[in-house]
Amino acid sequence: MKKKIIDSYKIIRSIDKGGFAQVYLVTDVKKEYALKLINSPRYINRIRQEAKALYVLNEYPNGLHFFKEKKLGEEYYFLFEYAEGGNLKKHIDTYGVLSENETLVFLSKIIDILKFAKSKGLLHLDIKPANILLHDGSYWLADWGLAEFKEEVDTLYIKGNPIFLAPETYKGKRTFASEVYALGCTLYFVITGRNPFDLRNSMELELKMFLHTYCEVETIGIESNKIVYLLQRMLDKNPQNRATIKELEEIINNDEVIKVQRKENNYPQNIAKIDVYERMAKDGIGYAQNALGSLYAKGEEVSQDIEKALELFNASANNSLACGECSLGRFYRNPKAKIKDYEKAFFYLERASIKGYNNAQYFLGLMYEEGMYVASSKEKSLFWYIESAKNGSRKAYSKLKTYNYVLQNEEV
16 A cells, blocks of 8 residues: 555655655645655664765755654654756756756756865765756755765775766775766766766676776767866876866866867777676776676686685785675685685674674674674674664664564664
C-alpha cells in the first residue's frame, strides 16, 4: 500500500528516488515542501553527516532552505523548501542545453556554493547534473548525503556516480580539487547534453575509471573558447594543476578572447576489464590493484594465482586503500586458505575498520565473535557489527538481529 501521509504532511507525488531514500512533494495545506524519506536505520552515519551539512548550509544566503529533520520509527526524514524547477539533468534532457551566458550563470552560482562549503570544511562528493536544482531563476547544489567535513577524504568506497568522479579517486584520496573536476564533468553535460566520454550508467566501472584517468574529453563542436578553456582547466588529470576557485572566477569574468586548442575524440570504445586493471595497477593506482587482486584470487578473467593476488592486495594496502587492507585481512582470515595468518588478518581488518570501511568492520566483528587471534568477546563483536551496520552493511545489520539488537535512529 502506497503512503499517503508522512507525519503531518500529505504526499502529492514522488519526485525522485535514490539508493537509500525517496523524495516526495508534500504539503501541510499552507505550503508545499520537498520531503526526503530514508527508510532504513542502516545509514545512520550518512544521516548524521547530511543533517550536519544541511544546518551549516542554511547559513548560505539565498539558498534552498532546510526546515527540519525528524525520526519516525525506523524511518527518518528531512524537510526542504521545494525547488519548482526540478533538477538540471531533467531540465536539459527536456529543453536542451543551456546557452553560453546561462551556463556561466549556472557555473558561477555553483562555484559560489562550493566556495562557501569549502570555508566550512565541507566536501559534497556527489556533484552531478541530477543533484543541481533550479529554483527562483537560480541554481542550488542539493543531496548532501555523501558529504563529509574534511579537507581530504579517503576513498573507502566509490561514492558518487563514476561518470563524474576525478581520477585521483581511484588512488585513494579526494579533495576540493576533486569537486572542481566533478563540476567540470557537469559543465560538459550542461553545454553538450552528453556525459564526458559519452559515458552511461550501464557501462562498466573499469571503462569509466580508464577514460577519466587517461583520456581527454572531446571539445570539438563546442563554440565558446571560454567554455573549452574552463573544461580544460577543470578536467586536468593532475589535481595540483586543476583550476582553483579564484582562477575559475577570473576566467568567467574575463572578457578577453581566449585561445584554445580543441581536443578530438581519442578514447577507445571497447577495452577488456583485465587490460584496464593491469595497466592501472602497474601505474600504482590502488583501487585497480585491489580489483585485479580479486580477479587473480577468484580466477576470474585470468588463471587463478594466489601469490599474484597477495602481491596486489599488499600493493593496494601499501597505498593506504581500505579496500586493499580489507582484502588482505579477509585473505589471511580464510580458514580454508593455504596461506592464513590470523594475526595479520586482525591487523589489516582493524586498520581498515578504523577508517570506517564497513566490510572490514563486519569481518573484524566475526573475528571477535569466533575468537580468531583475539579472545572471544560478544561486547567487541557487537560494537563492530553496529559500526558496520551504521555504515550501511546489510550483513552486519542482519547479524545484529541474531543479537536481538535493534539499530535505533536515536543514535543520530
